[in-house]
Amino acid sequence: MSDLQDKIRDTIEQEPVVAFVKGTHEQVYCGNSDRALQALRSVGAGFAAVDVLPDPRIREELSTLSEWPTIPQVFVAGELVGGADIVQELALTGQLEATLDERLGDSWRRPGDERTVSVTEGPGLRVVPGG
Amino acid sequence: MSERLAGLLRTAFPGASEVEVIDRTGGGDHFHVTVVDAGFDGLSLVAQHRLVYDALAQPLRDGTIHELRITTRGEG
Numbered sequence: 001m002s003d004l005q006d007k008i009r010d011t012i013e014q015e016p017v018v019a020f021v022k023g024t025h026e027q028v029y030c031g032n033s034d035r036a037l038q039a040l041r042s043v044g045a046g047f048a049a050v051d052v053l054p055d056p057r058i059r060e061e062l063s064t065l066s067e068w069p070t071i072p073q074v075f076v077a078g079e080l081v082g083g084a085d086i087v088q089e090l091a092l093t094g095q096l097e098a099t100l101d102e103r104l105g106d107s108w109r110r111p112g113d114e115r116t117v118s119v120t121e122g123p124g125l126r127v128v129p130g131g
Numbered sequence: 132m133s134e135r136l137a138g139l140l141r142t143a144f145p146g147a148s149e150v151e152v153i154d155r156t157g158g159g160d161h162f163h164v165t166v167v168d169a170g171f172d173g174l175s176l177v178a179q180h181r182l183v184y185d186a187l188a189q190p191l192r193d194g195t196i197h198e199l200r201i202t203t204r205g206e207g
Contacts, residue, residue: 032198068177069184069191070199085201086176 005061007119008050012065013078015117016104017047020062020073024116025049032084036072039084039091045100046110048117055120077103132159132195136187143186144168148206160197165204172205179203 011018019040021033025047028034040047052058052071063069066080074081076099081087090096100108133152140150149167164183171179180201190196 032200067181069188080177082177082180083201086180089176089202 002057002061004055004057004119005065008058008062008065011048011050011117011119012075015048015075016077017045017100017108018050018075018117019047020050020052020058020071020075022051022053022071023049024051025114026116029053030071032070033072035084036074036087039087039096040074041111042091043097043100044111045096045108046113048115050117050119054118058119076100076108079103133162136162136164136190136196139186139190140164140166140183143182144170146170155198155200160195162196162198163200163202165202167204167206169206171203172207174205176203179205 017040019036021028021037022030023033025037028037037047037049050058052062059071062073066073068080068083070083072084074087081099082090087096090099133154137150137152140152141147144150144166147166147168149165151165153163155161155163166183180203183201183203184191187196187199191199
């Protein structure tokens with residue numbers, strides 16, 4: 001078990017809603033990552049983003065943990081909800097809100113509460129201030 | 132390339148009522164696949180998509196598929 005994998009796991013377990021994306025919450029470099037974040041925004045969810053681009057090992061370790069081969073990956077309450085296609089579909093059908101309600105109560109309704117956290121720079125989670 | 136992916140999906144989902152592979156850009160590396168199979172009934176979308184990823188593991192691993200969109204449905 002690598003330190004990086006520990007940190008990824010900690011982030012998944014500690015953040016109520018976390019999206020692993022290519023880029024940050026302010027600057028996304030991939031259409032699929034953008035679709036996932038837009039889906040979260042469409043229901044008014046606050047979230048933490050993790051940028052997988054700074055180090056290719058982030059993506060490798062994440063996929064080993066999650067058994068999901070592609071980016072983005074969205075987790076709610078420690079559990080994989082899906083990639084861009086699933087999260088978008090769930091948002092359109094109302095099931096994303098239902099899933100968030102079920103797992104997090106009302107606490108996820110934090111529109112605009114977005115930040116990007118690092119899993120490679122320590123100690124602890126480094127918070128990149130939002131704009 | 133679309134035919135190869137469709138073949139892999141039909142092998143993995145022999146009972147599927149629909150298997151469709153769309154080359155989204157015409158470049159042979161951005162695909163949208165759709166699989167409708169009664170075997171998906173009762174499975175979460177994550178579980179359904181995992182089965183599709185498993186079926187396409189080889190072209191995903193060797194870089195043939197640069198980007199993959201997935202739509203899955205059960206029959207229920």
